[in-house]
Amino acid sequence: MHIVATDREKxxxxxxxxxxxxxxxxxTLVEDVFLSCMSDRELALLRFLRLGxxxxxxxxxxxxxxxxxxxxxxxxxxxxEAHLYKGFTRFADYGGTLVGIIQPKxxxxxxxxxxxxxxxxxxxxxxxxxxxxxxxxxxxHVLDLQPVDSLQLAPIDEREARYQALWKQFYRTIxxxxxxxxxxxxxxxxxxxxxxxxxMRELF
Amino acid sequence: xxxxxxxxxxxxxxxxxxxxxxxxxxxxxxxGDGIGSTIAAGCCHTFSADGRCVTLLKVLMSNECVYDCRYxxxxxxxxxxxxxxxxxxxxxxxxxxxxxxxIEGLFLSSGVCGSPDGTMERMIRTLExxxxxxxxxxxxxxxxxxxxSPELVERMGxxxxxxxxxxxxxxxxxxxxxxxxxxxxxxxxxxxxxxRTARQNRQELVRYRHTPVFAxxxxxxxxxxxxxxxSDYQILRLAEGLYRKYALKRxxxxxxxxxxxxxxxxxxxxxxxLLREHRLYQxxxxxxxxxxxxDEVLSAEHPHFSPxxxxxxxxxxxxxxxxxxxxxxxxxxxxxxxxxxGPKSARRILDARRAGSLSNADxxxxxxxxxxxxxxILTRDxxxxxxxxxxxxxxxxxxxxxxxxxxxxxxxxxxxxxxxAISGAAPTLPEAxxxxxxxxxxxx
Numbered sequence: 001m002h003i004v005a006t007d008r009e010k011x012x013x014x015x016x017x018x019x020x021x022x023x024x025x026x027x028t029l030v031e032d033v034f035l036s037c038m039s040d041r042e043l044a045l046l047r048f049l050r051l052g053x054x055x056x057x058x059x060x061x062x063x064x065x066x067x068x069x070x071x072x073x074x075x076x077x078x079x080x081e082a083h084l085y086k087g088f089t090r091f092a093d094y095g096g097t098l099v100g101i102i103q104p105k106x107x108x109x110x111x112x113x114x115x116x117x118x119x120x121x122x123x124x125x126x127x128x129x130x131x132x133x134x135x136x137x138x139x140x141h142v143l144d145l146q147p148v149d150s151l152q153l154a155p156i157d158e159r160e161a162r163y164q165a166l167w168k169q170f171y172r173t174i175x176x177x178x179x180x181x182x183x184x185x186x187x188x189x190x191x192x193x194x195x196x197x198x199x200m201r202e203l204f
Numbered sequence: 205x206x207x208x209x210x211x212x213x214x215x216x217x218x219x220x221x222x223x224x225x226x227x228x229x230x231x232x233x234x235x236g237d238g239i240g241s242t243i244a245a246g247c248c249h250t251f252s253a254d255g256r257c258v259t260l261l262k263v264l265m266s267n268e269c270v271y272d273c274r275y276x277x278x279x280x281x282x283x284x285x286x287x288x289x290x291x292x293x294x295x296x297x298x299x300x301x302x303x304x305x306x307i308e309g310l311f312l313s314s315g316v317c318g319s320p321d322g323t324m325e326r327m328i329r330t331l332e333x334x335x336x337x338x339x340x341x342x343x344x345x346x347x348x349x350x351x352x353s354p355e356l357v358e359r360m361g362x363x364x365x366x367x368x369x370x371x372x373x374x375x376x377x378x379x380x381x382x383x384x385x386x387x388x389x390x391x392x393x394x395x396x397x398x399x400r401t402a403r404q405n406r407q408e409l410v411r412y413r414h415t416p417v418f419a420x421x422x423x424x425x426x427x428x429x430x431x432x433x434x435s436d437y438q439i440l441r442l443a444e445g446l447y448r449k450y451a452l453k454r455x456x457x458x459x460x461x462x463x464x465x466x467x468x469x470x471x472x473x474x475x476x477x478l479l480r481e482h483r484l485y486q487x488x489x490x491x492x493x494x495x496x497x498x499d500e501v502l503s504a505e506h507p508h509f510s511p512x513x514x515x516x517x518x519x520x521x522x523x524x525x526x527x528x529x530x531x532x533x534x535x536x537x538x539x540x541x542x543x544x545x546g547p548k549s550a551r552r553i554l555d556a557r558r559a560g561s562l563s564n565a566d567x568x569x570x571x572x573x574x575x576x577x578x579x580x581i582l583t584r585d586x587x588x589x590x591x592x593x594x595x596x597x598x599x600x601x602x603x604x605x606x607x608x609x610x611x612x613x614x615x616x617x618x619x620x621x622x623x624x625a626i627s628g629a630a631p632t633l634p635e636a637x638x639x640x641x642x643x644x645x646x647x648x
């Protein structure tokens with residue numbers, strides 16, 4: 001194994017050169033792939049960048065190229081999971097603050113920040129990422145992202161329990177008898193999301 | 205009656221309404237004084253046990269109804285527990301579910317409580333509470349009641365993002381037979397008004413930016429499939445006409461599920477036409493996204509969908525004169541005609557070919573389903589196409605979903621030719637291949 005020591009100056013030079021030589025979209029791609037869970041992403045990015053420096057911005061159009069397709073795929077996986085979490089994240093009301101927990105494969109919290117800030121401009125909320133130990137907080141209209149080892153939560157109060165029960169009732173009732181399709185449900189809603197979803201937890 | 209019981213009853217009553225999507229087309233911008241936003245793409249919050257996407261709190265305001273539509277579980281003469289939300293409790297419930305990120309918004313319909321206008325008033329009251337008292341900027345899809353007065357339809361459109369009027373059944377004759385109180389005029393009147401008002405509203409918005417927006421996400425409708433004898437061709441032509449005439453965003457198809465026994469309707473032992481509903485959605489996508497005309501998908505001579513082939517593969521097999529397609533030079537619409545190429549992969553092909561010629565492997569990495577597409581395209585690897593027997597092609601194009609529906613009758617009124625193949629035991633793969641090959645008109 002060959003270990004490369006980080007050189008901040010060189011790293012900055014590379015980072016600055018990407019939008020210049022390959023375009024802004026390429027820099028976003030690199031940042032997204034870092035956030036993704038792709039194994040050996042550093043090598044894949046290196047291969048991509050080398051091609052990019054040679055070919056220029058057109059590299060982003062080479063959807064089929066063996067050096068480009070994997071990184072585009074990783075970005076797609078990250079953005080896809082972020083999109084799913086926009087729907088699958090569940091918040092609970094703890095004395096006025098909304099608290100949610102996710103356990104993603106990719107580091108999606110930065111992509112969720114803007115979404116939930118726009119959705120709840122006047123709410124205080126906390127979104128905790130169990131996989132990457134990151135907490136997104138929104139208080140008094142200020143967004144913050146901090147590393148947090150773990151999150152301990154008090155039990156929910158009666159009002160919260162009531163709304164959770166109402167939601168579970170709704171969820172149970174909407175399925176049409178005679179059209180049960182657990183396989184179809186699993187395809188769209190993989191089991192790894194169930195633990196943090198109020199209505200799916202007990203189906204484990 | 206407590207809220208939990210009401211929710212159970214009014215969710216149960218609304219669940220056969222197929223529409224489920226949210227849409228971000230709304231110009232409703234949260235200026236920071238409220239709660240909620242709309243995302244451009246639809247956002248699924250969960251999936252029900254029947255595999256369907258759940259995005260909205262879908263309920264009836266009330267399941268009391270003065271009408272007696274024969275297919276409806278809430279019909280006046282049916283013994284079922286009745287309930288109604290108050291506008292206040294429904295608005296609060298919607299808001300609290302929204303805060304917890306359970307939903308994108310509200311989908312609200314209702315039985316006809318007393319009169320269409322009376323019912324509309326109560327629904328409008330709920331929406332007003334949400335928009336003005338709670339400053340709710342999330343998504344609202346509201347059903348306009350057939351026969352409602354234009355003023356109320358207009359008020360509803362200024363509060364909701366999307367409006368629907370259910371067309372219910374695919375022909376006037378069927379409507380008169382099964383839902384005589386819902387006349388064609390009572391349904392098409394509001395649909396025409398909504399289309400007209402929305403069009404005028406868009407024009408005004410160009411001139412005056414602060415014009416209140418009317419039904420930002422447009423209009424939709426729904427019809428029941430399998431309760432009445434119309435052919436797939438008739439239904440598809442109707443949908444095409446509705447898209448054209450009323451600028452609908454979506455038509456929803458709901459397989460008839462016998463909720464009540466009735467002499468005029470399929471008996472409860474008939475399985476719901478799920479495959480047929482599936483084919484209709486596939487054909488509907490062909491109309492909206494693949495630039496097909498209804499007459500290309502079906503015709504008076506072939507008025508029913510194949511159980512074994514999806515409509516696009518069926519078209520490709522029956523029109524060999526349009527193939528092979530050169531992926532290097534074909535335009536977007538032509539690429540879309542190839543089985544295994546959809547809008548996303550077609551766009552990627554257009555983008556990627558600027559950088560060089562495309563191989564099969566490239567196409568595969570771009571999301572093209574080569575298993576199907578290879579018989580219909582020219583690429584760098586196959587510059588003269590692929591010469592293969594009909595059996596191999598038919599096998600590659602067969603729709604696996606057709607075999608998971610078992611002994612379902614594709615249509616209650618399907619022509620005799622299809623019935624032996626699908627009644628009784630499910631057809632085997634070789635039988636299906638035989639069937640498909642036997643019906644091909646030209647040598648491939």
